[in-house]
Amino acid sequence: MAYQAAGTENLLLVTDSYKVTHHMQYPPNTTDVYSYFESRGGKFPSTVFFGLQYIIKRWLCGKVVSKEKIKEAKELYKLHFGKDLFNEEGWNYILEVHDGHLPLRIRSVPEGMVIPYKNVLFTVENTDPKCHWLTNYFETLLVQVWYPMTVATNSRYQKEIIAKYLDETADTLEKLPFMLHDFGFRGSTSVESAGIGGCAHLVNFMGTDTIAGIATARQYYGCPLAGFSIPAAEHSTITTWGKDGEVEAFRNMLTRFPEGLVACVSDSYNIWEACEKVWGGELKGLVESRKDKGTLVVRPDSGDPPTVVVKVLDILAKCFGKEKNKKGYYLLPSYIRVIQGDGISYETLGAILENMKKHGWSAENLAFGSGGALLQRLDRDTQKCAFKCSYAKCNGKEVNVFKAPITDPGKESKKGRLTLEKQADGKFVTVQQGAGDVKKDILETVFENGKLLKDFSFDEVRKNAELELVIQRKKE
Template sequence: MSRVEDNILLTTDSYKITHHMQYPPGTTTVYSYFESRGGKFPSTVFYGLQYIIKRWLVGQVVTREKIAEAKEYYNSHFRDDVFNEAGWLYILEKHGGCLPIRIKAVPEGMVVPYRNVLFTVENTDPECFWLTNFLETLMVQVWYPMTVATNSRAQKEIIARYLDETADTLDGLPFKLHDFGFRGCTSVESAGIGGSAHLVNFQGTDTIAALIYAKQYYGCPMAGYSIPAAEHSTITTWGKKGEIDAFRNMLEKFPSGLVACVSDSYDIWNACENYWGKELKEAVIERGKLGTLVVRPDSGDPKTVVVKVLNILEKSFGTSRNGKGYKLLPSYIRIIQGDGISYESLQGILEALKVAGWSADNIVFGSGGALLQRIDRDTEKCAFKCCFAEVKGKSINVYKDPITDRGKVSKKGHLTLEYDKGHFKTLQEGKGDPAKDMLVTVFENGKLVKEYSFDEVRENAELPLVKKKRAAMVTS
């Protein structure tokens, strides 16, 4: 007996098992689409469909054993024989267990305003009209990587804006938001999916599962990087009186490169002023010939704490002024704020730094639950709806229009996504120009026909500001 993770026939909602009996007689085509109907962010970063396709849809995914297993489950579950055994056997015998489905989608990493089609699904065999929406449950799960990538990119926009205002370059941007979210995820799989979505925008992570997923499903040899870093247990086991010895040990055991040391186990102000700033000052400076110490506060109000920590470190190590007039600690010492970081809090922290005269170059951020878990399908109001069908040879533009919620009005007919003069527009009812359609066939009849590298995804999702700066450097 296989696990549910191995049997695609078991990866749907219960009620869909009966839907093959509910379509009008003579139905031969069901064509559906996926979109963000609105939500927290005005645009979405489309990412994660390739994972779903490779994980679940490619090759022979239907076998006689899986059909028998599903029939046993569903007959017991419904206490009735409502399972579409004949339909699945047809797929096995006629298509070799490959799914007769076509999926068209926008390029992964593309940033698309909400209320636009992101992908479509349709059956390629008229006998398998029921299959399109059977797959809805699985296909809609693209909401998660898509929303993580969107949330991450929105924070990248905030950081980039403050770097542009208070720093000389954007060079540090790829490492400004570090993923601390592995332990807060609901599973290793969700950590891999969500963590890789964050890496579309940044290159800093402690979520190793994300690296594996980016490599396995997007061919990226190494999508993210980390550094040696202390946690509270490795500091507090030295005892309160031994905290300074724990700090010294970090400098000695990691004599070069970046190293991060949590410093708030007892008294962050004392740690910064007396331990780092006095007793270990010369060791920090000497180590600075080969690397950088990153001091980590991890409690309190971030807006207040980060400014005070910087002010204390300034008294010991001094500062310089960058080209925009903002203060910068020596290159051998920086701080990381890894507590309380979210889309909602980030701007307030960076604004506090700016008002206090500090460049955003002095700080990096770490985020966990707010990065990978404080979202759901309604964050971007993701939905999958049928919009076209053929019944007895007749084309039908299918839609819903609930009188109680006009926000749930769905699109009609065949769809194309077109881009003109800087704007996306979804054309309905077959009125679009196929030559201008940005939806690309990515899967057809069991085969992945278009594959995106992680580099391509990252480039598609890159901020216009970064692209502009990059182009300016090339031309200069």
């Protein structure tokens, strides 16, 4: 399955400085180096494995080594270290013998699969004995899979919370894919990180304002359109009308977008009056006229979310009425809903939904928007991601490589060649020291010698990541 890496960036420069010297540090006559990546623990007990395909396609496929890149790297590293430590001979060998294609093999779990932490997620090894030093040269780049993986994990655990309350208080889970909307583009560190993180969120949901995430899913996972949005107001488009013009600003939203969903931020001055005197008063007829044509989504954007959401729902119900669903929880009329986009995170969702439930409201009345907490409030240690060497061959002798720091048992690494197997009870186990059954190994070769061998579609990824509750409800 051919895939040519895009761009002209110099892959030889995409590593930590000290790795440039590591070709001089292995034992004499080392021919094989095999390393693995795992989540050693962390905030969430399982991880959604996602994003390796982006890295492979973006950086590793095709002819990625050239004379010009070797020359550039040699000159830069000589200045950087103050002496010539660069493995020019090794890179020239890759260029001449492998035509600039990387003699590496990467095996990974299927993207989107949910794996308990402390299990191998992918392995890397050299395929040419003269390139043993290459395996760990790319640790720096490959470990960056921690970011999309952790965003997808964070997003999925929020989906679990929403699904739980939706299942308890709504008649269906139909709205679930659109109940956590990505507001994180502006809070990301770059357009590229917004694309990676935004795409990772779309593994679990289909609502986003992070267009970069849609573009990433399209380019690297073959998905024509992974996410959707609606017309929505921001404070500037409301407050430029002036405080006395808020009613006209709201009227403008309803008349300019007369059909479908439209969201309007409503807390610029007084959220309670906006709900009761404007939406439920002066503009009530316009709101009600959306019946069978669309929905107004009222957005509070300040205050204590659990308190504000329930009070907004109560005021809107007073103005527009409410009815009970089959599970005995209240629903506003279909033409009006609420979105809470301030202070939303894994830690806060439950309190909001629990307070709604306590006051008799179905979770179906509300959608969420999340920004920094969704795409930025996490790091490599959120899931304690690590890449370690576990096997080598030196002087023809196989070595089970590991570390076991006496000061931190949690950092003890795995030994030997690894397989990831699913036991009869459904639990995953990483079998070490080459003792596993390769026929049961979930890891599959996704990259070898410069070629992408497995191209996961976004539909496959989403299917692998789907909640068991959703799967069960679809069967019922």
